[in-house]
Amino acid sequence: MTSNLKVILLFLWSLQCGGGNVDVQQQPPIQVALLKEGISIPCTVIFPYMPKYTKFSIFYYWINSLEQKTSIYSRSENVAIPSGKENETATISYDHRIMPLANTASTGTYYCEVKWNDAQKMGKGVFVLARGTGYVETSYGWEILVTLTTLLAALSITATALILWKRKVVCPGRNLLNILRQKVETQPPSASPPPPPPPVYDCLDLQQVDVYSILENNTDNLSPRKNPPGKPLEKQATLEESSDTLYENI
Structure with a gap:
């Protein structure tokens, strides 16, 4: 039992020391790149300042839409441990730039992988959408x-x-x-109102007024009594002619 317990503890310790404190990160997960500008493959390596982890190798590769893997670049690193930083965690970026891109078929996912003597870590990858030089992101x-x-x-x-x-x-x-x-x-308030229109009777001339007055006088003089028996007929005819003349004037 004691020997088996020691084996298990050694196995767990080896797992912890064999890569439990190292990591590889890639941000942002998506990029849009122009052919003439190229792309930058991000790769951030996290490791402790220990002689065991300061030596490592970085591999960059690309997987296209057909799931075909293509190696791009590799490098080896030997990081010096700063004074007083022993056993502390280091975070260092090792971005790799591709300039320029071959064509729009360069679209795909780009990965960064780091290998130590007893550990290996790979990033989650960055999807790169390659566009031509005339591509402009427009907003409508x-x-x-x-x-x-x-x-x-x-x-x-x-x-x-x-x-x-x-x-x-x-x-x-x-x-x-x-x-x-x-x-x-x-109109200004001081202006006087227009004069009222003249009455209709103003259109009558003096002659018409005289005619009306004569008619009124003749009407007053007429009475229902009979003519005296001795009055001549010429006088009655004269009165009738004057009445006819007045009505014609009217």
């Missing part, structure tokens, strides 16, 4: 906003013009009244 938000604003303004102006035209065609009398009312309201 402002164009849509300007188009909608212009359309709404045009519709508002058109609706206002139609309403004004309809009022002018259907209610011309109301427009005339409004114009007259505005003229009256714009």
